[in-house]
Amino acid sequence: xxxxxxxxxxxxxxxxxxxxxxxxxxxxxxxxxxxxxxxxxxxxxxxxxxxxxxxxxxxxxxxxxxxxxxxxxxxxxxxxxxxxxxxxxxxxxxxxxxxxxxxxxxxxxxxxxxxxxxxxxxxxxxxxxxxxxxxxxxxxxxxxxxxxxxxxxxx
Numbered sequence: 201x202x203x204x205x206x207x208x209x210x211x212x213x214x215x216x217x218x219x220x221x222x223x224x225x226x227x228x229x230x231x232x233x234x235x236x237x238x239x240x241x242x243x244x245x246x247x248x249x250x251x252x253x254x255x256x257x258x259x260x261x262x263x264x265x266x267x268x269x270x271x272x273x274x275x276x277x278x279x280x281x282x283x284x285x286x287x288x289x290x291x292x293x294x295x296x297x298x299x300x301x302x303x304x305x306x307x308x309x310x311x312x313x314x315x316x317x318x319x320x321x322x323x324x325x326x327x328x329x330x331x332x333x334x335x336x337x338x339x340x341x342x343x344x345x346x347x348x349x350x351x352x353x354x355x
Contacts, residue, residue, distance in 0.1 A: 246271050246326070249352065251336060253317065254278040256346035258336055264353045265329075272325040276317040282338045282348070286311045289333035289351060294344075301342045329354045 246269035252259040255278040276282050287294065287308045295304045311334060314323040329352075337349035 245269075248273060251275065251284060251350070252277055253282045253284060253338065253348070255280055256338075256343055256348045258284065258338065258348055258350035260336060260350040260352050263351065264355065267329060267331045267354050270327050270329050270354075272312065272314065272327065274314045274317055274323045274325065276319055276321050279319050281319065281340070282317050282343065283313065283315045283340060284317065284336050285313045285339055286327075286334050286336050286352070289335040291333065294335065294337070296345075299341070301345060303337060303339050303344050305339060331355060 247265045248271050249265060250261045251272055251274045252261070253274065253276045272286075274284055285303075285305065287310055295307045296302065297304045311329070312325050312327045314325050317323050331354050334352045334354065335349060336352065337344045
């Protein structure tokens with residue numbers, strides 16, 4: 201049997217009271233930490249590139265970004281449907297189909313696309329881009345030839 205002298209009883213009550221208060225503070229903190237989100241890997245930062253389309257131009261902002269994960273936010277501000285396509289740039293005009301109005305997509309390596317962006321519509325496309333130059337263009341009949349293209353440089 202365990203015997204506690206009367207003088208230690210006061211000390212024990214103080215210790216018990218202090219441990220009780222500490223428990224009331226520590227347990228809620230541990231609960232909050234345990235219930236918090238831990239998927240920080242999936243929320244890695246990415247660069248956002250805004251692409252504005254109008255008849256007949258494409259504006260890319262910013263036009264120079266670091267290599268890595270990118271989100272293209274394509275906003276069609278024109279009255280017609282557009283289909284922006286991204287390819288690696290060869291710094292020369294992309295090859296045209298026999299119709300002379302559209303780019304021969306089969307002759308190029310497509311990096312990404314937001315097909316069929318309706319008037320006043322918005323599309324988001326996530327990509328991982330390596331260092332290089334990329335050309336964006338609309339391949340609706342005659343749009344590329346009318347000047348609907350832009351460039352993105354990835355460092």
